Amino acid sequence: MNTDPKLNVVPFVSVDHMMKLVLKVGIDRFLTELAATIEEDFRRWPVFDKTPRVASHSKEGVIELMPTSDGTLYGFKYVNGHPKNTRDGRQTVTAFGVLSDVGNGYPMLLTEMTILTALRTAATSAVAAKYLARPNSRTMAIIGNGAQSEFQARAFKSLLGIDRLRLFDIDASATRKCAENLAGLGFTIEECRSVEEAVEGADIITTVTADKQYATILSDNHVGPGAHINAVGGDCPGKTELSKDILLRSDIFVEYPPQTRIEGEIQQLPAEHPVIELWQVTTGETEGRRSADQITLFDSVGFAIEDFSALRYVREKIAEHGMFTELDLLADPDEPRDLYGMLLRCEKKLNAA
Amino acid sequence: MNTDPKLNVVPFVSVDHMMKLVLKVGIDRFLTELAATIEEDFRRWPVFDKTPRVASHSKEGVIELMPTSDGTLYGFKYVNGHPKNTRDGRQTVTAFGVLSDVGNGYPMLLTEMTILTALRTAATSAVAAKYLARPNSRTMAIIGNGAQSEFQARAFKSLLGIDRLRLFDIDASATRKCAENLAGLGFTIEECRSVEEAVEGADIITTVTADKQYATILSDNHVGPGAHINAVGGDCPGKTELSKDILLRSDIFVEYPPQTRIEGEIQQLPAEHPVIELWQVTTGETEGRRSADQITLFDSVGFAIEDFSALRYVREKIAEHGMFTELDLLADPDEPRDLYGMLLRCEKKLNAA
CATH class of the missing domain: 3.30.1780.10 (ornithine cyclodeaminase, domain 1)
Structure with a gap:
């Protein structure tokens, strides 16, 4: 009863x-x-x-x-x-x-x-970066300064001590909003006028643009050796943010391959292109970053877990x-x-x- | 804005x-x-x-x-x-x-x-029976007198004028509860002590048992010519209510074949066994009941639509x-x-x- x-x-x-x-x-x-x-x-x-x-x-x-x-x-x-x-x-x-x-x-x-999704997306990105970014990273470029941008900044500061931000958005008012929202928290913030400017000297490059139709936010020449790319915006079939050439130079870490193959940046690559499952890095089964020159890419699409x-x-x-x-x-x-x-x-x- | x-x-x-x-x-x-x-x-x-x-x-x-x-x-x-x-x-x-x-x-x-699910399940059963039961049907057996039973009775009365009920449950107190709940609504109700007794003279046989392990609620000899069977309880892989022999004598109507093949009574049959989609009967593309002797079976599992x-x-x-x-x-x-x-x-x- x-x-x-x-x-x-x-x-x-x-x-x-x-x-x-x-x-x-x-x-x-x-x-x-x-x-x-x-x-x-x-x-x-x-x-x-x-x-x-x-x-x-x-x-x-x-x-x-x-x-x-x-x-x-x-x-x-x-x-x-x-x-x-x-x-x-x-x-x-x-x-x-x-x-x-x-x-x-x-x-x-x-x-x-x-x-809560904004918070968990940022927290997941920071978990990935903890294993994949260079240990001495301090500077992050954020391309796309919409609803997710501040959460990413806060998570990377809390978990990795990232305190220098380089912001860019095609809409300068979004960048202004992001910078204002993050004022007084101990960040050094540069509002940039191009992707090129934003990625200059960045240890970590976070892409968080929203629109379905944009194809290439980040070009191959934007990404120097040793960078960690935190690709958050591409999360739909037909929606990607990075040039394919970047993918080919990177070690690619994903959440759940069957979903990421459909939705992530790697939809640009053949189905057999090797990727590493992030969870295996957290358990130590697989290495994360192996060298200071390596380009690591977290192809984030957001997974149910x-x-x-x-x-x-x-x-x-x-x-x-x-x-x-x-x-x-x-x-x-x-x-x-x-x-x-x-x-x-x-x-x-x-x-x- | x-x-x-x-x-x-x-x-x-x-x-x-x-x-x-x-x-x-x-x-x-x-x-x-x-x-x-x-x-x-x-x-x-x-x-x-x-x-x-x-x-x-x-x-x-x-x-x-x-x-x-x-x-x-x-x-x-x-x-x-x-x-x-x-x-x-x-x-x-x-x-x-x-x-x-x-x-x-x-x-x-x-x-x-x-x-709402109890109501929609009963309403769907009644829609199916409108097309599949003999037009002069007045008597329904209800095997399984749990939470869904009264809703079935009410729907069949409202839509088809079914006003004679023959109830059976392995737990006689469930039958009592069902009969009491339906008192004063114009039904003639028989509380029966076996499936055999319940199906006697029934135009429509509704099976709505709940437990996963029961395999055969209704045997082949329970079902006479002209019956319409409204099989509601079997709706899980491994959970069926009817003997396979009944299925072989019936014209089988289903909601969505790919789901019913997994969950319905027809999981007992080979995948190529013919079934008729109920929606095609409602549009007139396919015939429902064709003769007074035909046994019709609505293999209900409940579909998202x-x-x-x-x-x-x-x-x-x-x-x-x-x-x-x-x-x-x-x-x-x-x-x-x-x-x-x-x-x-x-x-x-x-x-x-």
């Missing part, structure tokens, strides 16, 4: 609560702990159920479901990508997610994931800090087989009132 | 609101209109994006995502199936779903779907009746590219307070 009076309830983290949770924990600590959770899950990568995301493409964009499970917990994210959305004041990418108990299938958490980690982390944090409401999401009749009777009892109650 | 002040908000229909909505509309009318919406979507079947559900199986059960889109709207359902859940007072099946705008990817509705119809219908109904709250689910910064700035402004507000 039902002993828990609240089997119907699922904790819900709204956008407002997510912001307050992140601020309560502190952005730096949130990113650092989230990165540690992601790294923890990367290290046990083989236990996860893995599948390329389930995408529904349309002329305007894409809606995707990204499920995964470690056998104990199940998580999925709903996420859209609609580049033209900003024209009428909407986000290019919005997301929400659910964490469930595999044992009974009941959701345990429903949360906004627009902000990172969202799983983020859901898991948020669940821990709300247990500590609150910042959720209770959603009456699951039918919970007094007797489990009597769903219809629940409707009848509701009717009686309404008639009596 | 953002002109709508509520871009962050998604209407949310809780379990309590769903019950009140169904009762406000009226169960009969709700089932009838929902069936009409399902039939409407079956008639335009080719326009939908179709994919077998994305299932994550475990020892205890399954968690599934069921997405589909008609090019204008996108819908998905999250649903679990955990037969042992009733032991600790939980539902075997719980569900929730989301309807979104394909044009911008934004969710337009989040709703409980445990109750039915959930899509249900989501679409609920969205229309809440526009008329209310019965929802507003969920702060989507981040909506003043300037779309300034997600990080939204966090900063929240911090300023908190510090000022």
Whole structure:
């Protein structure tokens, strides 16, 4: 019999609560702990159920479901990508997610994931760079100064101590916004007028542009020996940011090859082109950076396990800090087989009132 | 720029609101209109994006995502199936779903779907029976008197005028509960002590058992000429309710063959065994019942398009009746590219307070 009076309830983290949770924990600590959770899950990568995301493409964009499970917990994210959305004041990418108990299938958490995805994407990039960038890296170029740019900057400062930024966007007002948002945090910031200028002296090059049609943000001559490229923006079939020549000079690290082959920069390469799975670098099975001259590329597309980690982390944090409401999401009749009777009892109650 | 002040908000229909909505509309009318919406979507079947559900199986059960889109709207359902859940007072099946705008990817509705799934499953069965049962059918056997049974009875009464029920469950208390719940609605109800007794004189045989391990609920000698079998319970790989011999004597109608071959009764048959797609019967492309002696079988597993119809219908109904709250689910910064700035402004507000 039902002993828990609240089997119907699922904790819900709204956008407002997510912001307050992140601020309560502190952005730096949130990113650092989230990165540690992601790294923890990367290290046990083989236990996860893995599948390329389930995408529904349309002329305007894409809606995707990204499920995964470690056998104990199940998580999925709903996420859209609609580049033209900003024209009428909407986000290019919005997301929400659910964490469930595999044992009974009941959701345990429903949360906004627009902000959370921005944080987990940045945290994942920083985890990759920890293994792939030159250890003495201090300077990062950020090409594309939209919604993801500041999160990348904060994560790279928190996890790697990157404190010199060189910003470029084809829209100078985006660069201005990014620089202003990052003021007072100990960064030295250069607002640059071209990609060439931005990458000058950069140890790490982060590309985070959004538009579907741009083909080559970064050309081969932009990338010097020893660079680590953190390619975040290319994450759709037909959407890439780097010239193919860069790929051919780089050691390429990816999350989940079957998905990255479809969505990442490596869609430009033959299917048999060698790539290294990032999780194997985190476990030590494979080397990350081997030399100071090597060009490393993290071809980031975002994988379900990172969202799983983020859901898991948020669940821990709300247990500590609150910042959720209770959603009456699951039918919970007094007797489990009597769903219809629940409707009848509701009717009686309404008639009596 | 953002002109709508509520871009962050998604209407949310809780379990309590769903019950009140169904009762406000009226169960009969709700089932009838929902069936009409399902039939409407079956008639335009080719326009939908179709994919077998994305299932994550475990020892205890399954968690599934069921997405589909008609090019204008996108819908998905999250649903679990955990037969042992009733032991600790939980539902075997719980569900929730989301309807979104394909044009911008934004969710337009989040709703409980445990109750709604029970209604849409029953409505779909009734739509199928409308085309497949003998026109003069009045008596239905219901084998398995759990959570879905009353909904089936109500739908068959509303849509086909079925007013004689013969109930059987291995647990007589489930039969009692079903009979009590359906009292006073104009049904003549027999509580039977065996499958044999229940199917006697039945025009329609509905099987809705839940447990994974039961293999043969209905044997070949239970089914006389002219019967329509509405097989609802078998909906998992390895879970079937009918003896194979019945299948070989029946004309088999299914929702989406690639999914039914995996999950339905026809997993017992070779992959090339002919089946008829129900949608083609609703459009008139294919005949349904051709003779009074024919045995027809609707091998129901539940397909994403039915959930899509249900989501679409609920969205229309809440526009008329209310019965929802507003969920702060989507981040909506003043300037779309300034997600990080939204966090900063929240911090300023908190510090000022």
